[in-house]
Amino acid sequence: MAEFSTPTTEQQFAENFAQLKPVMNRTEALYESSRCLFCFDAPCIKACPSGIDIPQFIRQINSGNDTGAARTIYEANYFGNACGKVCPTEVLCEGACVYNLQEVKPIEIGRLQSFATTKVIKSGEKLFGPGTDNGKKVAVIGAGPAGISAACELRSLGYGVDVFEAKAQPSGLTVYGVAPYKITNEETLAEMAYLQAQFGYNVHFNSAISSREELEKLEDKYDAIFLGIGLGKTNELGLPGEDKINCTGAVEFIAELRQHQHKVAVGRRVIVLGGGNTAMDAASESSRLGAENVILAYRRAKEEMGAYEFEYDLAKGVGVKGMFNVAPVEITGNGYVSGVKFIRTETKDGKVSEIAGSEFVEPCDMVIKATGQAKQTEFLSLIPGLKLDGKGRIIANAHTGQTSNPKYFASGDAWNGGAEVVNAAAEAKLTARGIHAYLSK
Amino acid sequence: MPDLSINFAGIKSPNPFWLASAPPTNSGYQVMKAFDAGWGGAVWKTLGVPVVNVSSRYGGVNYRDKRLVGFNNIELISDRPLSHNLREIEEVKKRFPNHAVIASLMVQSRQEWHDIVRQSQDAGADGFELNFGCPHGMCERGMGSAVGQEPKVLQMIVEWVMEVAQKPVIVKLTPNITDITEPAMAARRAGADAISLINTIQSIVGVDLDQYAPYPIVDGKGTNGGYCGPAVKPIALNMVKNCAQHPDIKLPISGIGGIENWRDAVEHILLGASSVQVCTAVMHFGFGIIREMTSGLEQYMVEKGFHTIDQMVGKALPNVLHWEDLNMKYKVTANINEDKCIGCQLCYTACEDGAHQAIKLNAGTRVPEIIEENCVGCNLCSLVCPVEQCITMERTDDGTQHVTWKERTEAGDIPTEFEDEQAGGRHHWVPEPSAALGKERHKTLPGKARVINGETKVPTEA
Ligand SMILES: Cc1cc2nc3c(=O)[nH]c(=O)nc-3n(C[C@H](O)[C@H](O)[C@H](O)COP(=O)(O)OP(=O)(O)OC[C@H]3O[C@@H](n4cnc5c(N)ncnc54)[C@H](O)[C@@H]3O)c2cc1C
Ligand SMILES: Cc1cc2nc3c(=O)[nH]c(=O)nc-3n(C[C@H](O)[C@H](O)[C@H](O)COP(=O)(O)O)c2cc1C
Ligand code: SF4
Ligand code: SF4
Ligand code: SF4
Numbered sequence: 062m063a064e065f066s067t068p069t070t071e072q073q074f075a076e077n078f079a080q081l082k083p084v085m086n087r088t089e090a091l092y093e094s095s096r097c098l099f100c101f102d103a104p105c106i107k108a109c110p111s112g113i114d115i116p117q118f119i120r121q122i123n124s125g126n127d128t129g130a131a132r133t134i135y136e137a138n139y140f141g142n143a144c145g146k147v148c149p150t151e152v153l154c155e156g157a158c159v160y161n162l163q164e165v166k167p168i169e170i171g172r173l174q175s176f177a178t179t180k181v182i183k184s185g186e187k188l189f190g191p192g193t194d195n196g197k198k199v200a201v202i203g204a205g206p207a208g209i210s211a212a213c214e215l216r217s218l219g220y221g222v223d224v225f226e227a228k229a230q231p232s233g234l235t236v237y238g239v240a241p242y243k244i245t246n247e248e249t250l251a252e253m254a255y256l257q258a259q260f261g262y263n264v265h266f267n268s269a270i271s272s273r274e275e276l277e278k279l280e281d282k283y284d285a286i287f288l289g290i291g292l293g294k295t296n297e298l299g300l301p302g303e304d305k306i307n308c309t310g311a312v313e314f315i316a317e318l319r320q321h322q323h324k325v326a327v328g329r330r331v332i333v334l335g336g337g338n339t340a341m342d343a344a345s346e347s348s349r350l351g352a353e354n355v356i357l358a359y360r361r362a363k364e365e366m367g368a369y370e371f372e373y374d375l376a377k378g379v380g381v382k383g384m385f386n387v388a389p390v391e392i393t394g395n396g397y398v399s400g401v402k403f404i405r406t407e408t409k410d411g412k413v414s415e416i417a418g419s420e421f422v423e424p425c426d427m428v429i430k431a432t433g434q435a436k437q438t439e440f441l442s443l444i445p446g447l448k449l450d451g452k453g454r455i456i457a458n459a460h461t462g463q464t465s466n467p468k469y470f471a472s473g474d475a476w477n478g479g480a481e482v483v484n485a486a487a488e489a490k491l492t493a494r495g496i497h498a499y500l501s502k
Numbered sequence: 503m504p505d506l507s508i509n510f511a512g513i514k515s516p517n518p519f520w521l522a523s524a525p526p527t528n529s530g531y532q533v534m535k536a537f538d539a540g541w542g543g544a545v546w547k548t549l550g551v552p553v554v555n556v557s558s559r560y561g562g563v564n565y566r567d568k569r570l571v572g573f574n575n576i577e578l579i580s581d582r583p584l585s586h587n588l589r590e591i592e593e594v595k596k597r598f599p600n601h602a603v604i605a606s607l608m609v610q611s612r613q614e615w616h617d618i619v620r621q622s623q624d625a626g627a628d629g630f631e632l633n634f635g636c637p638h639g640m641c642e643r644g645m646g647s648a649v650g651q652e653p654k655v656l657q658m659i660v661e662w663v664m665e666v667a668q669k670p671v672i673v674k675l676t677p678n679i680t681d682i683t684e685p686a687m688a689a690r691r692a693g694a695d696a697i698s699l700i701n702t703i704q705s706i707v708g709v710d711l712d713q714y715a716p717y718p719i720v721d722g723k724g725t726n727g728g729y730c731g732p733a734v735k736p737i738a739l740n741m742v743k744n745c746a747q748h749p750d751i752k753l754p755i756s757g758i759g760g761i762e763n764w765r766d767a768v769e770h771i772l773l774g775a776s777s778v779q780v781c782t783a784v785m786h787f788g789f790g791i792i793r794e795m796t797s798g799l800e801q802y803m804v805e806k807g808f809h810t811i812d813q814m815v816g817k818a819l820p821n822v823l824h825w826e827d828l829n830m831k832y833k834v835t836a837n838i839n840e841d842k843c844i845g846c847q848l849c850y851t852a853c854e855d856g857a858h859q860a861i862k863l864n865a866g867t868r869v870p871e872i873i874e875e876n877c878v879g880c881n882l883c884s885l886v887c888p889v890e891q892c893i894t895m896e897r898t899d900d901g902t903q904h905v906t907w908k909e910r911t912e913a914g915d916i917p918t919e920f921e922d923e924q925a926g927g928r929h930h931w932v933p934e935p936s937a938a939l940g941k942e943r944h945k946t947l948p949g950k951a952r953v954i955n956g957e958t959k960v961p962t963e964a
């Protein structure tokens with residue numbers, strides 16, 4: 062029996078994908094903010110990659126200054142609303158809250174953060190604006206958390222900013238990748254609209270930059286170029302049968318899901334390959350879409366999974382079954398996927414080895430590969446002098462974001478190899494300052 | 503089972519918990535409900551001259567998410583017809599002959615006082631409480647606190663009452679006065695049987711930031727009200743103690759002010775009250791709180807071996823001294839229990855900014871460390887620490903010496919310069935003022951907080 066029945070309407074979709082961190086009402090925010098101790102040199106601030114002054118904004122909420130709270134949040138992090146909902150707070154701010162040491166529930170920092178920011182987004186209150194025009198222009202490639210954050214900060218520093226985005230909507234993986242039970246499309250896009258209204262950068266949608274000529278034009282027209290291109294498609298497994306119908310990449314599957322919601326069809330028996338957070342998401346999502354049987358298959362042992370424990374718990378909670386120490390060797394089927402042939406593995410001294418003769422076929426009608434995103438090395442090779450590290454990540458100065466081509470700067474997944482929204486937002490803000498320092502020389 | 507019953511200046515009650523004269527005792531209906539729930543007595547909502555009330559009457563003080571830690575009202579005495587009140591007193595007394603029903607009274611002339619005392623006596627009241635306390639409205643008409651603030655007038659009126667009263671007379675005092683013992687003495691001189699205190703404290707509980715008007719707002723305007731509720735308990739306790747310790751007052755005291763649970767009641771009793779009255783807590787939570795109050799009181803009495811309320815009354819009084827009689831050789835020092843510490847560092851910043859710079863932080867741990875030489879034993883850190891029993895104040899003198907300021911004064915040994923062992927200067931290291939902006943700067947806005955405030959560099963630790 063499936064945990065969830067297949068959603069056929071928007072409302073059913075919203076029910077199956079109910080928000081894990083729903084927006085607080087004023088009373089809840091008052092109660093929760095009252096619990097904050099206002100720690101000195103608060104550990105929660107230190108644990109936030111964007112360094113939001115958490116006790117400050119919580120105190121502002123508590124004293125009825127929600128607008129001031131929103132300002133505090135946005136001053137540190139332009140994705141303040143999204144982050145409050147999608148950050149893995151269990152391992153960041155909330156994980157560092159001193160209450161944990163007393164075995165008391167930590168302060169719900171994320172939800173308080175979204176509470177304050179939702180309020181200004183809804184009211185459209187003007188809190189920020191562009192700085193005085195300094196006559197210089199920066200091109201931003203990619204309208205994800207990195208690109209948009211850089212655009213906001215650059216605008217506040219007085220730059221003219223044009224953002225070029227391959228897709229039709231802003232916020233990158235926030236609207237194309239993050240699980241729908243963490244944030245809704247409406248919430249994501251409302252924050253994007255708010256930021257654009259505040260800072261007034263231009264975004265050109267459906268405008269992938271993909272050729273040397275296009276790059277040259279940008280190089281001519283702009284004083285600097287910010288790369289916020291994130292990562293690429295799901296890595297190929299290189300297995301026989303991978304091209305069968307209903308064998309899909311997790312990132313592609315989730316992008317479809319975010320855009321078409323209940324109109325996306327999922328198999329009855331789904332096998333998700335991988336052990337990272339994306340695998341957990343894809344498995345949970347399949348289950349919430351009404352799949353009867355969702356198996357999460359991972360090559361190594363349970364303890365070795367890269368996913369956060371709470372993400373695995375979340376998947377288990379919606380009926381996902383874990384299958385460990387199994388490596389896929391072939392996707393079986395005749396046109397359509399009919400199963401995955403696995404071989405059992407064992408981990409000895411940190412090394413996985415296959416156990417000869419242990420192959421078996423696990424039947425299914427859909428395979429989701431959550432085996433990591435490829436780097437955009439091909440596109441990046443079009444930029445003269447741009448150096449990548451051995452893993453395909455852009456090499457850039459950690460403080461200024463400047464790459465080995467001085468005109469190009471980078472932040473976010475393309476630089477860090479794949480982290481969280483909050484990292485991209487924090488890095489891009491710093492990089493925008495790096496661009497400013499470079500162009501002010 | 504301990505015996506909770508009391509005989510307060512001749513007024514008998516099954517337990518010491520009375521409802522104070524206020525909205526909860528506005529009607530026979532409410533008083534019967536209260537007795538049914540377990541209250542021992544009720545001081546009827548003050549009876550007197552005809553009044554009208556305004557609409558919008560109460561204001562509250564909230565602390566963070568806690569509502570009504572303080573409460574204020576601009577209500578007057580009973581606005582129900584006297585005859586209805588008297589009839590209902592009679593009815594209540596019939597149903598509850600063993601409960602205490604006390605008529606609170608407030609009128610002006612001698613004749614009026616005589617009349618109303620007789621009328622309530624006839625209705626069956628077990629005693630009277632003279633309301634010389636109301637600090638708003640009634641005082642503008644020469645009653646309430648206007649009387650309580652003039653010991654001579656108070657004495658005269660009590661004398662009028664004593665001329666006709668055949669039941670015990672309690673005089674309710676206003677705290678809006680410099681020395682509470684003066685009106686208490688006046689009551690004593692006039693022959694009153696007991697005193698009760700405190701009535702409400704003149705107050706403005708808050709100002710509406712949009713209407714620029716004090717709460718509660720009546721058509722855009724406000725007036726001072728009377729303050730009560732948990733926030734006033736400390737003031738009430740001190741006044742109860744002052745009256746209880748006064749060598750000449752020697753009257754039973756009904757303690758009022760900020761009583762919400764058994765603990766508050768026991769505190770009033772230990773400082774000399776032999777009955778207690780409650781208003782705000784009932785207005786907030788209803789009559790049902792009496793169950794917790796009686797069960798808590800009983801439990802406490804069992805644990806402490808008290809059999810009657812009388813055995814507890816004033817038990818803490820011998821330990822309330824003047825400052826000059828305290829032992830100056832006694833010394834406590836803060837001690838952090840590392841296993842309990844959650845690293846919030848509130849103790850650190852409190853002592854650093856608000857006390858004596860006697861707590862330091864060490865690299866690699868969030869558990870602060872007490873600098874014993876600097877600790878003056880003020881308790882601040884232990885008061886701000888959010889963890890129970892995490893910071894304890896440990897005695898560090900050897901307990902053999904005892905010297906008071908009075909003794910030193912008498913011995914001609916009070917310090918004439920700041921180099922005294924106990925005076926501020928000696929032993930206590932204080933950083934140079936300029937260090938606040940220099941090498942100790944990281945102690946003010948730590949780490950990221952300063953950078954977030956617009957500075958580009960995190961101040962380095964010394
Ligand atoms: C399945 C999944 C779930 C996730 N869940 C969470 C989560 O719950 N919480 C969390 O904090 N993080 C989560 N993340 C990570 C988070 O989404 C990313 O770290 C973050 O979005 C990175 O931001 P970015 O701006 O660097 O890249 P992206 O968000 O990938 O944005 C890059 C943008 O650039 C555009 N682009 C790329 N190339 C070009 C080009 N050549 N021309 C024009 N435009 C281009 C892309 O279309 C995209 O819009 C998740 C990631 C995935 C894959
Ligand atoms: C709304 C209101 C009306 C009151 N009316 C009277 C009154 O008529 N007569 C009186 O003696 N005291 C009156 N009081 C004072 C209370 O009896 C009591 O002394 C005071 O509230 C302190 O007790 P508490 O802290 O338990 O509320 C009133 C208090 C309130 C809140
Ligand atoms: S650690 Fe927790 S309690 Fe302390 S300031 Fe941060 S949120 Fe508040
Ligand atoms: S206040 Fe208490 S819990 Fe907080 S750091 Fe100090 S000792 Fe530790
Ligand atoms: S008792 Fe006072 S002086 Fe001593 S450490 Fe605590 S706060 Fe500082």
